[in-house]
Every structure is written in C-alpha cells, then in structure tokens.
Amino acid sequence: xxxxxxxxxxxxxxxxxxxxxxxxxxxxxxxxxxxxxxxxxxxxxxxxxxxxxxxxxxxxxxxxxxxxxxxxxxxxxxxxxxxxxxxxxxxxxxxxxxxxxxxxxxxxxxxxxxxxxxxxxxxxxxxxxxxxxxxxxxxxxxxxxxxxxxxxxxxxxxxxxxxxxxxxxxxxxxxxxxxxxxxxxxxxxxxxxxxxxxxxxxxxxxxxxxxxxxxxxxxxxxxxxxxxxxxxxxxxxxxxxxxxxxxxxxxxxxxxxxxxxxxxxxxxxxxxxxxxxxxxxxxxxxxxxxxx
Amino acid sequence: xxxxxxxxxxxxxxxxxxxxxxxxxxxxxxxxxxxxxxxxxxxxxxxxxxxxxxxxxxxxxxxxxxxxxxxxxxxxxxxxxxxxxxxxxxxxxxxxxxxxxxxxxxxxxxxxxxxxxxxxxxxxxxxxxxxxxxxxxxxxxxxxxxxxxxxxxxxxxxxxxxxxxxxxxxxxxxxxxxxxxxxxxxxxxxxxxxxxxxxxxxxxxxxxxxxxxxxxxxxxxxxxxxxx
Numbered sequence: 156x157x158x159x160x161x162x163x164x165x166x167x168x169x170x171x172x173x174x175x176x177x178x179x180x181x182x183x184x185x186x187x188x189x190x191x192x193x194x195x196x197x198x199x200x201x202x203x204x205x206x207x208x209x210x211x212x213x214x215x216x217x218x219x220x221x222x223x224x225x226x227x228x229x230x231x232x233x234x235x236x237x238x239x240x241x242x243x244x245x246x247x248x249x250x251x252x253x254x255x256x257x258x259x260x261x262x263x264x265x266x267x268x269x270x271x272x273x274x275x276x277x278x279x280x281x282x283x284x285x286x287x288x289x290x291x292x293x294x295x296x297x298x299x300x301x302x303x304x305x306x307x308x309x310x311x312x313x314x315x316x317x318x319x320x321x322x323x324x325x326x327x328x329x330x331x332x333x334x335x336x337x338x339x340x341x342x343x344x345x346x347x348x349x350x351x352x353x354x355x356x357x358x359x360x361x362x363x364x365x366x367x368x369x370x371x372x373x374x375x376x377x378x379x380x381x382x383x384x385x386x387x388x389x390x391x392x393x394x395x396x397x398x399x400x401x402x403x404x405x406x407x408x409x410x411x412x413x414x415x416x417x418x419x420x421x422x423x424x425x426x427x428x429x430x431x432x433x434x435x436x437x438x439x440x441x442x443x444x445x446x447x
Numbered sequence: 448x449x450x451x452x453x454x455x456x457x458x459x460x461x462x463x464x465x466x467x468x469x470x471x472x473x474x475x476x477x478x479x480x481x482x483x484x485x486x487x488x489x490x491x492x493x494x495x496x497x498x499x500x501x502x503x504x505x506x507x508x509x510x511x512x513x514x515x516x517x518x519x520x521x522x523x524x525x526x527x528x529x530x531x532x533x534x535x536x537x538x539x540x541x542x543x544x545x546x547x548x549x550x551x552x553x554x555x556x557x558x559x560x561x562x563x564x565x566x567x568x569x570x571x572x573x574x575x576x577x578x579x580x581x582x583x584x585x586x587x588x589x590x591x592x593x594x595x596x597x598x599x600x601x602x603x604x605x606x607x608x609x610x611x612x613x614x615x616x617x618x619x620x621x622x623x624x625x626x627x628x629x630x631x632x633x634x635x636x637x638x639x640x641x642x643x644x645x646x647x648x649x650x651x652x653x654x655x656x657x658x659x660x661x662x663x664x665x666x667x668x669x670x671x672x673x674x675x
Binding site: 336 | 519
C-alpha cells in the first residue's frame, strides 16, 4: 500500500523518463494525445485543483503553436487564406498543434517528475553512479539551508552594529555584498573544519556502508519490468517506422494497422500505469474507510 | 542492486564510452537514421558525456577538503541563481575552477545546474545545462594560470562563456522544437535568443568584475593556508 510517490525512486525514474522521452521523440498525434491526457490526469490526481496558472500556460501552448506555425512555415498545400501574400496552410496549422501538444505533454510529465523527485531521492540515484559524488551532492543540499540561516544571522548582526543605513540603495547593495563576503569566508572555513573532522573520523580510509530509506518491494520490480517491457515495445515500434506520419506537403497519416495499434496500446498502458496505481490506492483507501 | 561499484565495469565504461559508443552513434547518424531521431541522439550523447565525467570522478582522488569546498561553492552558486534575472552561477563556477582545478570546476557547474533546477524546474534541458556549465568550469580550470594572471582575459572568458552557453542550449532548442537540425533553424534559434545571450554575457562580466577580487583572494588564501 504505497502511492506512486513512495515507490522506489529508481523504478519511478525509469518509468517517468521512458514515458516523457518517448513523447519528446515521437510525432504520432494519437500517441501524443494519449500522453498529454494521462499526464494531465496524473497531475490532477496528485495536485487537485491547484496550479491553475500552470494548466493555463501548458494547455495554451498547443493553441499558440498551432496558430503561429503557419506564419513561418510555408509548406503544405491546403491554403486556408493569404496574409501579405504568404499562404496560411492547414497542414502547417495541424503540425503546429501536434508540436504544441507534444511540448505540453512533456512539460506535464517533467512537472510531475520534479514534484516526485525530491533531492533526497536524487541523492539515492546518484549513489548508483558514484558514492563520492552523492556525498558532494547531499552536502551541497544541506549547505543551502545552512547558508541561508547563517546569512540571516550575519544580516541581523550587521544591522545591530549599524554599519549602513536602511532603505538607501547604495548602502543596501554594499551591505548585501559585505554579507556575502562574510558568508563566503565563514563557509570556506566551515567547510575545511567539516573536512578535517571527516578525515579524523576515518572518511576515505576504507569501504563505506550507507543507509537509505528506499527498499525494493515486489511492486517496484513489477513497475520496473512493466515500464521496460512496454517502453521497449514502443521504442521498437517507433524505430520500425510504424508511427511515421507525413505532414508536408500533404498530410498522410501512418496506416492504422496492427503494428501502429499495438504501439499505441503499449504506450497507453505505459502512460496509464501511474494513473491506475494512484486510482487503485485511492479506491482501496475509500473502501477500507467505509468498512470502519 | 545494479550499482556501478565494480572497478572493472567502471574502467570498461571509461574506455568504451568515448572510444566506441559515442563515435558509433555519430557514425550511425548519417547512415540511415532519419532526421527525426536527431533529438534522441543528441540527448543520449549528452547523457553519456555526463555519465563519463561523473563516473570518472569516483576514481579521482580530489581529497576530502577539496570535495567539501566543491559542495560549498555549489551551494553558494545555487543561492545566487535564485536571484531574479541575473545569475552569478557562471562567474562562481569559473572562479572556483580557477582556484580548485578543472574537475572541481566541472562539478560545481554541473551540480549547480541540477540543484538550482529543483527550484527553476527540471526538464529535458537539465543535462544540457549540466554539460554546458560543467564544460565552462572545466576549461576555466585548464586555463587557470593565465586567467589568474590577467583579469582582462578572465572578463573575456566570462563573456565568451555566456555566449557559448546560450549557443549550446540553442542546439537543444532547435532539435527539440523542430525535430531536426539545419543551420537555418539553428540560426533562427540563435537570433531569437540574442537578447538573452547579451544578458548572460553582460551579467557574467559584471559578476566577474565585482566578485573576482574578493572571491579569488579568499579561495587562494584558503588554498595557501591549508595547502590544497
């Protein structure tokens, strides 16, 4: 019983990256539509009615792209009308819309990815690459808060000393620079002290063991395997040319036969995985509550 | 667990990636891969390049102190990137590279990109930003001696790196939006980004002028004091 957020980060990353990357590199309108729908569904399931501004921006993008593309794209044969003796074609309009949908879908997937992947999870992923790098990364994250607090302390003490007037532009800038300078000196010295105490406790002298919150459960393996299988099938289908549309000069859809339909089904399943998962969790939760 | 902890696999990756996988991809490009996969291939290439640098890092003995200083400088430049509009990230990367060495420079640049994107928004452009800032740091570290000696050279490097950063990211903009790469489209992308490029170059210059002396002095003092 875990929602998508609490699945193993490696499995989640593989799934979301496959879903998003296939969207980036494909130009099949139905597949892109599926991707956008699932991405919006997943986003709304997680966030509810929040982030209206983001929705307006992301959904407005296909419209803007569709309307603007014919202006700089002169390909296409079905002329709708002329502006300044330049043809405004239906094919270019359609191509613009498809590009816009693709970009919007990618934006939604990556927004969800950013929300899901906290820096702690990214730290866990970095460990696969290099434990040393993961250490540097996690210390940088910790330093962010530390430095902000220290900056606040320095600012207060500077104010107490009364070194510069408040509300005076030049004095404000000079004050900020002085604070930054003090912070830098402190941060470097503090870093050296940290390094010394790490060496004193034996860092770098042998193999390290490490602790992590994330484990592999059966569900994670299922998610990983399903993503890899479905994603692999879709990529193979795209590489074989089953999804190739021709947009210019005349719009020719890819033939909707078995290969394309199976690619679409596989992608639909892949993109629906998180939605199904979240839906199932919500349903189980509701059912359990009604039985109490 | 599929951790790359094994020495052998790491060594294999280090040799196979630059000498076999990446050239193979480049050679495959004109040989029948259609233009619609340019975006995919460029994305994979950038990921591989990053993987190469970052996996190589495990073997290099930077020393604990230098490693911690890298994390300190990364945190400082991320704090700076949260300022509106102007970003001191390049200036800080270049300055840390000059005094802490090329690897440290690469790391400060690449890690600041990932970390600050937690606030600014992660996206498929993150690896490109990581590579761009990483390379700016790497070259600044290699050119450390002349850059330390002549401030003028440093300012020129700062402005050029602003331009280079913008142009590298425009490659991604082009392949992403147009799904193919032609010089005309690239030129269009660059020309629409001219105001931003200028902003990058000028803000790099300003930050380097303001920060060169204080940060340079502090870093070189730390280096002298603790014998890095």
